[in-house]
Structure formats: structure tokens, C-alpha cells
Amino acid sequence: MQSLGWDVWNAVRPKEFYKGFLQRGIRPDGRKLSEYRDITLRKGSLVTTVDGSANASIGRTIALIGIQPKVIEWKEIKKGDARTVIGKHCSVQVEFPSVCHRETRSGRTSEEALLVKESLEYVLEQILEENSFCIVPEKYYWHLQIIAYCLSLDGNAIETFLLALYGALLDLQLPVVLSNTSGDLLKLDQSQPKVKLSTKKLEEWPWVVPVGVFWTSPSEHYVVLDLSEEEEKNMSSIIWIWNNQKGDKLALSKHKEGQLSEIILQEGLEAAKAHIEEVMLRFQSQK
Amino acid sequence: MSEFASLGRRDGRKAYEIRGFRCELGYLERADGSCRLEQGKTQVVAGVYGPLEARGRNELPDKTFVDVSIRPCQGYAADYLRLRERELKEIFVATIAAELQPRSCVSLVIQIIENDGSLKAAMINACMLSLLSAGIPCNWIASSCTVSYHSKDTFLLDPTLVEELEGHATAVISYGFEGPKPVPSHNLIGLSCSGFVSSKDIYFSSLSYSQEACKKVYEFIQLVTKRSQTIDGEQLSGIDH
Numbered sequence: 131m132q133s134l135g136w137d138v139w140n141a142v143r144p145k146e147f148y149k150g151f152l153q154r155g156i157r158p159d160g161r162k163l164s165e166y167r168d169i170t171l172r173k174g175s176l177v178t179t180v181d182g183s184a185n186a187s188i189g190r191t192i193a194l195i196g197i198q199p200k201v202i203e204w205k206e207i208k209k210g211d212a213r214t215v216i217g218k219h220c221s222v223q224v225e226f227p228s229v230c231h232r233e234t235r236s237g238r239t240s241e242e243a244l245l246v247k248e249s250l251e252y253v254l255e256q257i258l259e260e261n262s263f264c265i266v267p268e269k270y271y272w273h274l275q276i277i278a279y280c281l282s283l284d285g286n287a288i289e290t291f292l293l294a295l296y297g298a299l300l301d302l303q304l305p306v307v308l309s310n311t312s313g314d315l316l317k318l319d320q321s322q323p324k325v326k327l328s329t330k331k332l333e334e335w336p337w338v339v340p341v342g343v344f345w346t347s348p349s350e351h352y353v354v355l356d357l358s359e360e361e362e363k364n365m366s367s368i369i370w371i372w373n374n375q376k377g378d379k380l381a382l383s384k385h386k387e388g389q390l391s392e393i394i395l396q397e398g399l400e401a402a403k404a405h406i407e408e409v410m411l412r413f414q415s416q417k
Numbered sequence: 418m419s420e421f422a423s424l425g426r427r428d429g430r431k432a433y434e435i436r437g438f439r440c441e442l443g444y445l446e447r448a449d450g451s452c453r454l455e456q457g458k459t460q461v462v463a464g465v466y467g468p469l470e471a472r473g474r475n476e477l478p479d480k481t482f483v484d485v486s487i488r489p490c491q492g493y494a495a496d497y498l499r500l501r502e503r504e505l506k507e508i509f510v511a512t513i514a515a516e517l518q519p520r521s522c523v524s525l526v527i528q529i530i531e532n533d534g535s536l537k538a539a540m541i542n543a544c545m546l547s548l549l550s551a552g553i554p555c556n557w558i559a560s561s562c563t564v565s566y567h568s569k570d571t572f573l574l575d576p577t578l579v580e581e582l583e584g585h586a587t588a589v590i591s592y593g594f595e596g597p598k599p600v601p602s603h604n605l606i607g608l609s610c611s612g613f614v615s616s617k618d619i620y621f622s623s624l625s626y627s628q629e630a631c632k633k634v635y636e637f638i639q640l641v642t643k644r645s646q647t648i649d650g651e652q653l654s655g656i657d658h
Binding site: 241244245247248252256336345348369372377378379380381382383384385386387388389390391392393394395396399 | 496497499500503507508510511586588593602603604605606607608609610611612613614615616617620621624625
């Protein structure tokens with residue numbers, strides 16, 4: 131087919147166009163059905179105003195996360211209305227500024243941003259430990275302000291954000307803070323080296339794999355990983371599969387309007403398992 | 418399963434038992450279809466307005482536009498409700514036979530009266546009943562059920578608020594039953610989970626239990642529509658009142 135034919139066919143009948151590729155086990159950009167685009171993660175030294183930052187990209191989707199620790203007083207924590215234990219010690223703000231995509235408008239927080247924020251909050255609940263935030267018991271605690279921006283959106287935003295969040299948490303270094311005997315005054319101790327935040331072990335950190343299901347008929351469906359934005363529009367449903375290396379932190383949620391069956395869920399889980407294994411091994415080797 | 422089977426839940430139900438339903442169709446006089454649903458103490462009122470004329474951006478040339486709005490029992494609608502609205506919208510966009518009435522709009526409004534656990538499932542069930550009350554054509558009958566996962570590999574169906582808070586994860590699972598295009602094997606239409614479940618086997622076994630529970634809800638919905646038909650035929654349309 132000449133390239134003009136491709137564009138016309140894709141514009142007029144995008145699902146048929148896409149189906150033709152899937153039936154041959156490949157996608158329009160040449161990737162196999164379970165192949166990921168290039169994944170990169172750059173920790174630290176990017177954003178100098180915060181103590182922990184990371185920039186992650188999967189294909190053309192780019193996310194930037196900065197973590198700024200602040201000291202907060204016990205009475206402010208008690209006043210707050212956070213619903214979870216970790217929620218008292220972290221605040222997450224996710225933004226999709228208009229620079230990330232030509233259809234995004236600035237102003238009201240988009241639903242996608244709210245979805246990412248809720249997911250990141252659940253994840254933080256699982257990986258952070260409450261006692262690592264304490265400076266002076268019942269008086270002063272650390273509070274992490276986590277700010278996440280999507281700089282470019284081309285599908286699979288949640289995984290990119292999660293990658294950036296993990297990178298930023300591994301990069302985060304808290305300064306050592308000393309208090310006087312009564313615990314009222316705090317002093318920053320610049321002479322001691324900064325310490326890392328203590329978290330649960332890497333095998334327990336959950337990962338998300340958005341799995342796309344392209345459903346053509348009750349007997350024919352395809353399971354596709356790492357969807358670009360165009361592919362997301364063609365999918366009948368997208369399942370977010372959360373799991374960790376050990377396999378004991380599972381959660382499934384479905385997006386878009388397609389119908390599913392248990393067989394499709396099982397297939398999605400199998401496809402996701404290999405990818406989660408690979409990603410967590412890369413994290414462990416980096417650390 | 419074993420712990421709760423022997424000890425029993427606070428209200429005496431078994432682990433896989435759902436609470437009783439009470440429902441009143443045509444509760445809102447001005448709406449095209451409406452329903453007040455009680456699932457135990459959880460109470461929800463849903464109203465359907467449509468098919469209306471779709472305006473501006475909402476006008477889709479080949480489909481019906483579905484709009485969902487959830488009002489909490491106190492205060493203004495917070496961000497997390499906007500996410501629930503989106504999840505409900507996805508389920509009902511698939512449920513409503515959208516191609517039959519293009520350029521129209523169906524508006525679902527849900528008012529939470531009381532929350533005693535399983536709120537999202539109650540909202541989905543109430544919306545389905547009010548769609549039937551309004552006579553809007555649907556592809557299937559959607560019904561939903563909540564599962565709450567607790568420690569020691571146990572899970573409970575249709576948890577109360579206290580049971581939900583005690584668990585470490587809650588999943589809301591929706592199935593679609595019967596209809597003009599039945600695909601019995603592929604009837605899972607809604608899946609969401611807050612928190613993490615400790616193993617794949619527990620998750621899949623809870624899926625099969627929740628399918629049984631959703632079937633019971635479907636039977637209840639069938640019973641309600643049959644009763645409405647025999648008692649008073651006009652009640653079904655809900656237009657004149």
C-alpha cells in the first residue's frame with residue numbers, strides 16, 4: 131500500500147485498519163502486540179528546587195515528578211481531612227497542562243488527572259511506612275508534596291507517571307533535622323549527609339500495566355500492551371492490571387465501554403506478568 | 418470464607434449473601450424515569466431525563482450522549498465523585514442502545530440519601546431500574562455487586578460501611594444479563610478496585626461469587642418490572658404524572 135492509502139484507510143475506517151494489523155500479529159508502528167516502546171528514566175539533577183525528582187518517558191509520553199519534603203506540625207495533621215494514614219503525610223497534585231496535547235485545555239482539572247492522582251495515592255499507601263515520617267514524635271513530621279506534570283501525552287500516561295514516581299522516591303533525600311531537648315526548636319544539620327526515605331522492599335511495590343482488549347467478535351479478541359493514543363481510541367476496553375513481583379498485590383479496573391469475560395482477564399494477567407517482572411528487575415538492578 | 422462462615426457477620430449474613438432490596442419506581446414525578454432503591458440501609462434515588470435534545474458539544478451524530486451526575490448527601494460534589502461519575506457513564510454508555518436514538522441525550526442524576534456500604538453498586542442498580550422505568554431501550558440489564566476483601570484470604574459480598582472500612586480492598590463488579598444481543602460468556606461490563614487483593618485465586622473466586630449475586634439482583638429487577646406491568650400499565654412510562 132502506498133502511504134497515502136494508509137492515511138485515508140486509517141481516517142475512514144480506523145478499526146478495520148487496525149484489525150488488519152492485529153490479525154498478522156503486529157501493530158502499525160511495527161511493534162509486536164506485547165512489545166513496549168522505549169522506556170527511559172532520569173533521576174535527580176533535573177529540577178534543582180526540589181529534593182527528589184525524576185523524568186520518565188515511555189515512547190512519546192513524558193512525565194515529570196518533583197517531591198518536596200516539608201516539616202509539618204502535629205496539630206495540622208490532626209486537623210486535616212485525609213482519608214488514609216499515608217494521606218496525612220503526602221499530598222499529590224497531578225496536572226496535564228495544555229502543552230502536553232493539542233486537545234488539552236488548561237483550567238479545570240481533567241478526569242484523567244484525577245484518575246492518575248487517585249491511583250498514585252493508592253500506590254503510596256502501599257509502599258511508604260508511617261514511622262519514616264517522624265522527626266519529633268507528636269510534634270513534628272515530614273510532609274511530602276508530590277507534584278506531577280505530564281509534559282507530553284501519547285497514551286499510557288499512568289505507567290509513565292508511576293515510573294517517574296518510583297524514580298523520584300528512590301532519588302529523594304531528606305536532610306537531617308536535629309531538635310533541642312524539649313523538642314520545640316528544629317535545626318537543619320548541614321554537616322551530615324542526607325538520608326533516603328525508608329520504604330518497603332522493592333518486591334512489594336505494585337506496578338500497573340494498562341492492557342488493551344480489541345474485541346472483534348465473541349470468539350476473536352486481541353490483547354495489546356502499551357497503547358499509544360491512537361490505539362487507545364480503537365480499543366473496546368482497557369484494563370488496568372496492578373500487580374507486584376510476588377503476585378500478592380492484585381487489582382483490576384476496567385476503562386471504556388467494551389464487554390469482558392474471565393478468559394480475557396486471565397490472558398491480560400499473563401501478558402502483564404512478564405512485563406512487571408522485567409520492569410521490577412530493571413529497578414532493582416539500577417538501585 | 419471459612420472465618421466468616423463460622424463466626425457470621427454482624428447482621429447475621431453469610432459471607433456470600435447480599436442484603437435485601439426495596440425499590441420504588443416512579444419516585445420522582447417530574448423525571449422521565451426514576452427509582453428509589455434501598456439496599457439494606459444504603460439508600461439512593463436515581464432519576465433519568467431523556468431522550469432529550471442534545472445541545473452543542475454533546476450532540477453525537479450516530480449515538481445517544483449519556484451524562485451522569487452524582488450528588489452526595491452533604492456538601493458539594495468532590496473530585497472523587499467525578500471519577501465515580503465517569504465509571505458509571507462508561508457502564509451506561511455500553512448498556513443503553515445508543516445507536517437507536519442519535520443526536521439525543523440521556524441524563525442520569527443520582528442523589529445519595531444514605532451510605533451504609535456498597536454505594537456504587539446501589540447507584541448502578543438504581544440507574545438501571547430508572548432507565549427501565551423511563552422506557553429507554555437498553556442492550557442488557559446491568560446489575561452490580563460489591564466485594565470487600567479482608568485479611569486471611571476472606572472476602573465478603575455486599576459489605577456494610579463498617580465492613581468496607583475494615584477490609585483492605587473493595588471491588589465493584591457489574592454484569593449485564595439477557596437482552597436483544599445476548600453474549601452469555603462476555604457479560605462482564607464493569608470492574609473497579611480500590612486497594613489491592615492478595616492473590617489471583619481469591620480474585621477470580623470472588624468474581625464467580627459476585628456473578629451469582631448479580632444474577633440475584635437481575636432477578637429482583639425482573640420481578641420489579643413484571644409487578645409494575647401487572648398492577649398499572651401507565652406507571653411504566655412515567656410520562657403523564
